[in-house]
Amino acid sequence: MDTPKKPNTRGILDWFDPRGRNVGGWGFIINRLSAIGLTVYLYLHLYMLGKLAQGPEAFDAFIETAKQPAIMFGEMLVIIAGLYHGLNGLRIALNSFGIAVPAQRQLLYGVVGITLIGTVVFGVRMLTAH
Amino acid sequence: MTEEKWTVKFVIFRKKGDQPPRYDSYVLEVDPDEYVIDGVERIWAFHDRSLIFAHACHHSTCGACGMRVNDVEKLTCITKIRDVTTNGGSLKIEPLRNFPIIGDLVVDMTRMYAAMDRVHAKAVHPLSAAPLEGEGIRPPKDVPRNNGDEYLRLADCIECGLCISACPVAGTAENYLGPAVLAAAQLQGLKHNPDLLDLVDCADGLWRCHSAYECTAVCPSNVDPGWRIMDLRRQVVGERIKRWFVKA
Amino acid sequence: MSKLHAIVIGAGFTGVAIAHDLALRGFAVTVVERGPIVNGTSGRTHGLLHSGARYAVNDQESAIECIQENQILRLIVPDAIEPNGGLFIGITDEDMAYREKFIEGCAACRIPIKELTPQEALRLEPNLNPKLQTAFTVPDGTFDPLRLALAFAASAKSNGAVFHLYTDVVDLLTDGQGNIVGVKAWDRATDKRFEIRGDIVVNATGAWVGHITSMAGISVPITPTPGVMVAYDQRLTQRAINLLNKPGDGDIVLPQRRMMVVGTTSFTIEDPDYVPVYEDHVQLMIERGSNLIPALRQTKERGAYMATRPLIGASAPGRSISRTFKAYDHKETDNVEGLVTITGGKATTLRLMAEKTVDLICKKFNLNIPCTTAETPLLSYRKFYVN
Ligand SMILES: Cc1cc2nc3c(=O)[nH]c(=O)nc-3n(C[C@H](O)[C@H](O)[C@H](O)COP(=O)(O)OP(=O)(O)OC[C@H]3O[C@@H](n4cnc5c(N)ncnc54)[C@H](O)[C@@H]3O)c2cc1C
Ligand code: SF4
Numbered sequence: 001m002d003t004p005k006k007p008n009t010r011g012i013l014d015w016f017d018p019r020g021r022n023v024g025g026w027g028f029i030i031n032r033l034s035a036i037g038l039t040v041y042l043y044l045h046l047y048m049l050g051k052l053a054q055g056p057e058a059f060d061a062f063i064e065t066a067k068q069p070a071i072m073f074g075e076m077l078v079i080i081a082g083l084y085h086g087l088n089g090l091r092i093a094l095n096s097f098g099i100a101v102p103a104q105r106q107l108l109y110g111v112v113g114i115t116l117i118g119t120v121v122f123g124v125r126m127l128t129a130h
Numbered sequence: 131m132t133e134e135k136w137t138v139k140f141v142i143f144r145k146k147g148d149q150p151p152r153y154d155s156y157v158l159e160v161d162p163d164e165y166v167i168d169g170v171e172r173i174w175a176f177h178d179r180s181l182i183f184a185h186a187c188h189h190s191t192c193g194a195c196g197m198r199v200n201d202v203e204k205l206t207c208i209t210k211i212r213d214v215t216t217n218g219g220s221l222k223i224e225p226l227r228n229f230p231i232i233g234d235l236v237v238d239m240t241r242m243y244a245a246m247d248r249v250h251a252k253a254v255h256p257l258s259a260a261p262l263e264g265e266g267i268r269p270p271k272d273v274p275r276n277n278g279d280e281y282l283r284l285a286d287c288i289e290c291g292l293c294i295s296a297c298p299v300a301g302t303a304e305n306y307l308g309p310a311v312l313a314a315a316q317l318q319g320l321k322h323n324p325d326l327l328d329l330v331d332c333a334d335g336l337w338r339c340h341s342a343y344e345c346t347a348v349c350p351s352n353v354d355p356g357w358r359i360m361d362l363r364r365q366v367v368g369e370r371i372k373r374w375f376v377k378a
Numbered sequence: 379m380s381k382l383h384a385i386v387i388g389a390g391f392t393g394v395a396i397a398h399d400l401a402l403r404g405f406a407v408t409v410v411e412r413g414p415i416v417n418g419t420s421g422r423t424h425g426l427l428h429s430g431a432r433y434a435v436n437d438q439e440s441a442i443e444c445i446q447e448n449q450i451l452r453l454i455v456p457d458a459i460e461p462n463g464g465l466f467i468g469i470t471d472e473d474m475a476y477r478e479k480f481i482e483g484c485a486a487c488r489i490p491i492k493e494l495t496p497q498e499a500l501r502l503e504p505n506l507n508p509k510l511q512t513a514f515t516v517p518d519g520t521f522d523p524l525r526l527a528l529a530f531a532a533s534a535k536s537n538g539a540v541f542h543l544y545t546d547v548v549d550l551l552t553d554g555q556g557n558i559v560g561v562k563a564w565d566r567a568t569d570k571r572f573e574i575r576g577d578i579v580v581n582a583t584g585a586w587v588g589h590i591t592s593m594a595g596i597s598v599p600i601t602p603t604p605g606v607m608v609a610y611d612q613r614l615t616q617r618a619i620n621l622l623n624k625p626g627d628g629d630i631v632l633p634q635r636r637m638m639v640v641g642t643t644s645f646t647i648e649d650p651d652y653v654p655v656y657e658d659h660v661q662l663m664i665e666r667g668s669n670l671i672p673a674l675r676q677t678k679e680r681g682a683y684m685a686t687r688p689l690i691g692a693s694a695p696g697r698s699i700s701r702t703f704k705a706y707d708h709k710e711t712d713n714v715e716g717l718v719t720i721t722g723g724k725a726t727t728l729r730l731m732a733e734k735t736v737d738l739i740c741k742k743f744n745l746n747i748p749c750t751t752a753e754t755p756l757l758s759y760r761k762f763y764v765n
Contacts, residue, residue, distance in 0.1 A: 005230035008237060009301030014227065020201030024343030024356070028298055031340070092341045098364035101357045104343055147568035165681065168655070175652035182544040182566050184414045186421030188683030189609035191634050192524035194414060194421075208681045233544060233567030236414070243763035253457035253525065253759070257616070281462050281616045284522055284635045352636060 027108045031088050034081035041078050076123060083118045087111040136162045138211060139220040140169055142181065144234050153222075154178070162212035166204065167195050169211065170223065170235070183235040190350060193288030196295070197235055198224040203292035205350040226295035239291045245307045246289060249326055251314030256280040287314060287353045293345035305334040309345035309355035312336050316358040320365045331366045381406040382743060385561055385576040387547050387590055390420035391523075391725050393582035394530040395732035395751075400580075401537035402754065403736060403747045408574055409531075409539060410563055412546040415762070416527045418650075419584045420725065422685035424607050424641040425634055426618055427451060427459060427519035428726040431466060431491065432625055434483030435476070440702050440724075441487040447727045448517060451526075454729075454755050458525035460634070464518025464618035465499060466491075467510045467670065473622045474511055480622060484516075491516055505614040505673045518618040520632050523725065528759035530728070536757055542574075543567075550593045550717070551575065558594055558708075558716035578739055581719040585650040585688040591719060596712045598719065602650035604686040605642035606659035608667070610677040614638050619670050628666025637680055640667035650686040659684075688721045702727065705735050707742065718742075 010017075015032050018025070051058045065071060091107045094100055100107060138160050145151040156173050167185055174181045185195040188207045195206045199214050200222050215221050229237035257280060293309035294300045300308055307330065315326050330336050339359050346356035384400050386393050389411035400407045411417060430444030452461055468474050484491045491514045499513035500506055506513075535541065544567045551560035551573060560575035581590045588600045613636045621629035627643045640663040647653055660682050668674045690704050703723030708714040718739060723731045733749045740747055 005238070007228050007241070007301065007304060008225060008231045009228050011302055014301045015298050020198075021342075021344060022347040024341070024347065025296075025298065028340055028342030028344075095341060095360045096363045097367070098361045101360045104341070104356070146566075147570070149569075164655075172652055179546075180566050180569065182413070186414065186416045186524040187425075187522075188422050189607070189637070189639060189681035191425070191522055191609075191637070192421065194524060207683070236544065236567065240763040243760045247758070247760045247764050253522075254460065282460055283613075283616075283633075284458075284460055284520075286635060288635070 023105045023108055027088060027111075030084060034085040034088075037077060037081045038085060041081075072126065075126070076119065079122045080115060080119050083115040084111065087114055134162055136160050136211065136217040138169070138215055138217075140173060141220055141222045142170075142173065142235070143222075143224040144181070145231055146180075146233055155220075160211050162210070162217070164211055166197075166199055166206040166209045166211060166214065166221065166223070169221070170197075170206065181235075182233050184237075191284070191288060193290030193351075196226050196290040196292045198222075198226060198295065203296045203348040205288075205290055205292065208350060226291055228294050228297065228300040229291060237291070239289070241304075242289060242291050242294055242308060242310060245311040246314060249307070249311055249315045249329060250318070250323075251285070251287070251311065252318065253285055254282050255285055255317075257283050285314075285317075286351050288351050290350065292348045292350065293353075293355050296344040296348040298342050298344065299338055299340050303334060303338050306338045307335055309339075309349075309359060310353070312339070312362055313353050313355040313358035316362040316365070320362070320369050324369075327366065327369055330362060331370070336362050336366065382578070383408070383576040384578045384580060384739065385410060385574055386580045386582055387411075387561065388418070388581070388583040388586070389415045389527070389531065389541065389543070390418050390582065390584050391416070391527055391530075391728040392420075392584065392720055392723065392731055393580075394527045394534065395728040396580055396582055396720070396735055397534040397539045398530045398537075398756075399729075399732040399736040399749060399751050400739070401534045401539045402750055403740065403745075407534060407537075407539035408576065409534070409541045410545050410547050410561060410574065411541070411543050412566075414543055415531055415541075416524055418586070419685045419687065420527060421523050422607070422683050423523050423725050424630065424632065424639060425520050425523060426464075426630060426632055426726075427461075427521050428724060429464060429516040429518045430487055430489050431464075431480070431484055431514075431516040431518070432620060432630075434487050434489055435479045436624060437702075438483065438487050440727075441483065441489065443702055443727050443730055444724065445487060445489045445517070447730050448519065450729060450752050451521075451726070452519065454752070455521075455526060455529050456755065457758055458522045458529055460520040462519065462616045462618075462633075464516045464620060464632075465494075465503065465506075466514045466516060466620045466622040467499065467506060468512045468622035469507055469510050469669065476623050477512060480514070484514075489516060503615045503617060503619070505671050506619065507670055507672055512622070514622065515617075516620075518620070518632075520618060520634050521725070522634070525759040526725070526728075528762045529756040532757040532759055532762035533754070535762060547590065547593075550579065550590070552594070553716075556594070556714055558714060577716070578742070579717050580735065580739070581717060582721070584721055585686045587688065587719050587721045591708070591717070594708070594712075594714050594717055596708060596714060596717075598706075599690065600721075601689045602647050602653075602686045603644055603689045604647060604650070604653045604684045605644050606655055606663065606682065606684045607639055607641035608660050608663040608679060609634075609681040609683075610638045610640070610667075610674055611680045612636065612638065612673075612677045614671050614673050614677070621670060628663045629670075631667050631670050631674070638667075638671065638674060638677070640664070640674070644687075646689075647686070650688075653684050653686060655682045655684050690722060703731050705731075705738060707738060709742075 343356040428444040430441035433441040549562040618632040
């Protein structure tokens with residue numbers, strides 16, 4: 001009984017297990033996913049900037065691919081992730097000053113709501129711009 | 131309670147020593163108003179004497195019988211079967227997460243007890259320090275004193291560990307103090323307990339919290355650790371600013 | 379000289395208190411318990427730290443033990459007790475007829491009481507039945523059963539006691555002449571079987587003592603006598619509330635954390651391993667409880683549970699070292715050396731039971747070591763986990 005053992009956890013997998021979780025838990029899961037998404041995006045972005053330095057041909061080729069629907073969908077995801085993560089950050093910062101903690105759920109609904117509206121606005125602009 | 135009878139399949143997590151875990155199923159006839167722990171104890175009594183599980187008071191004062199019931203942390207002695215399954219349904223019972231498993235449904239909660247000890251969490255409070263806000267039929271401030279002494283009351287937190295099991299970051303941060311412990315620090319207040327400041331104001335203290343509020347969702351004992359962690363952050367920031375000026 | 383080794387079976391109140399006392403008096407101690415700490419009756423007690431007033435009329439020996447131990451436990455257990463006192467309230471004329479005897483009994487047992495007018499009582503505890511005719515303050519308290527036991531276990535552990543939890547005693551080891559020299563154990567956490575040898579085996583298994591003695595071919599006639607308790611979701615008083623009358627069903631309502639707990643009943647059964655909570659008993663608790671505190675009726679049930687007293691028949695063979703609980707040296711009663719059985723008593727008197735049992739064990743080994751548990755503050759219950 002006294003032998004120290006590893007805690008009963010699946011580690012990082014448990015971050016994303018939504019079973020049995022509540023509103024706040026979902027907020028956390030999306031927060032983590034958006035954080036990882038944005039981090040991956042950041043590296044892609046740096047890679048692209050690297051291309052820019054390689055000369056105009058490479059850059060033009062990249063702009064061509066960027067117009068493909070799959071990539072545009074990816075860009076939408078970046079916007080969703082950015083909006084959600086940023087707004088949720090505000091929610092948590094507010095809470096961390098002891099403000100509106102009992103309303104964390106309503107705040108989260110607000111975060112999701114604004115994210116959705118923002119997404120629609122950006123989506124429409126993106127489609128009409130091309 | 132009624133004469134109603136339900137048939138419920140209990141799917142129980144089993145693990146002995148270093149053997150790989152497995153799930154055993156037992157079909158029980160239950161009264162839906164019985165508590166989940168009653169079903170688990172009956173499995174031990176009538177079906178399988180090798181099963182181990184923790185429990186003691188059977189009325190939510192000791193905090194020993196926390197388990198995961200259908201993926202949600204529950205204090206099984208106050209969880210009616212009716213509230214977590216249906217007639218003909220099933221109940222998946224697993225040990226709490228984020229603690230080492232001793233066997234079957236029993237976990238080793240040393241992690242939490244040790245941390246509670248480090249913040250000198252009070253087991254018994256004066257009534258005024260742990261008020262029954264909005265609860266009792268008379269507001270507590272009207273309660274007369276006991277021959278001039280304050281009334282003492284056992285703390286709300288029963289150290290059941292549900293919050294640590296439900297916390298999504300407690301699994302990846304073994305040294306994280308955890309919701310119950312931070313809540314205990316908040317309850318004492320940094321103003322009167324300045325030694326707690328460095329203990330909670332660190333990476334494995336209250337900045338590890340990532341605001342999933344699952345602790346508050348599962349806490350069976352009115353502690354609301356999520357709110358307390360946030361309030362402790364406010365206290366820490368206030369205290370740091372104050373010290374900064376005092377030093378300068 | 380190497381230490382004498384005592385094996386204690388059962389980590390209920392009796393077992394942990396004995397383990398603590400033995401360890402303090404220099405024994406090497408091994409505790410074997412088939413569940414967690416307070417797996418049996420002890421975990422599920424009502425939680426009243428008796429002032430003794432309940433027994434002051436009918437059982438003064440118990441009453442005196444209770445008031446003395448009550449005062450000791452308040453001092454040595456720092457963090458498991460709500461020491462807010464209690465009230466005995468008389469509502470009917472029949473209750474009032476008990477008043478004189480109650481005052482006399484408490485005086486005889488030196489239990490400090492004070493009579494209050496109904497107005498005074500209602501001012502202290504506004505949720506009491508407003509029809510009460512009189513009330514007495516008594517030094518009752520409430521305790522958390524797990525933490526009370528853990529405080530003893532933690533202190534035992536710090537003095538070297540070893541706890542095997544989730545480990546059943548499946549048989550007793552004998553020396554071939556029927557004398558007991560140890561136990562056969564089954565650790566259910568790892569599914570391993572092993573033997574433990576010792577100089578003395580202490581059977582502290584409460585309602586289960588008969589199962590253990592039967593392994594040595596000794597029968598102890600036990601009648602398991604369970605009682606039901608019901609917890610409600612609101613704290614309606616600060617003190618334990620008792621009915622001013624002879625002890626009966628559902629006549630104690632006590633506060634604990636944010637709850638009220640009503641208890642208890644009494645009936646007999648065959649096998650203490652599993653006893654269901656009967657619906658009619660739960661009904662009785664709310665009826666009797668709301669006689670004392672009417673607001674209970676508007677309060678949600680939070681939990682319902684039962685625990686089993688080990689009643690030993692009066693015809694039980696053997697000499698008992700106290701009338702309030704039973705301790706047998708099976709050398710004297712059955713000519714089996716190496717086994718001592720102890721059962722009965724109350725949570726409130728756990729320390730005293732241990733003191734008398736360990737006195738008996740010391741005498742067996744011709745040791746003259748005084749008991750110091752009454753003066754030794756216990757460690758925090760958390761120290762059971764934290765070394
Ligand atoms: C309904 C009720 C209410 C009560 N309320 C109060 C109260 O308010 N105040 C008060 O002072 N007293 C109260 N009491 C009395 C008090 O609870 C008991 O006196 C006390 O709990 C008895 O403790 P114990 O250690 O002797 O028995 P138990 O607590 O039953 O301990 C026996 C232990 O032995 C273990 N065991 C059994 N067989 C084996 C085996 N083969 N191998 C290993 N271990 C084994 C069991 O698991 C168990 O943990 C109450 C009793 C009842 C029944
Ligand atoms: S804070 Fe709540 S959930 Fe966490 S240990 Fe305490 S009582 Fe249990």
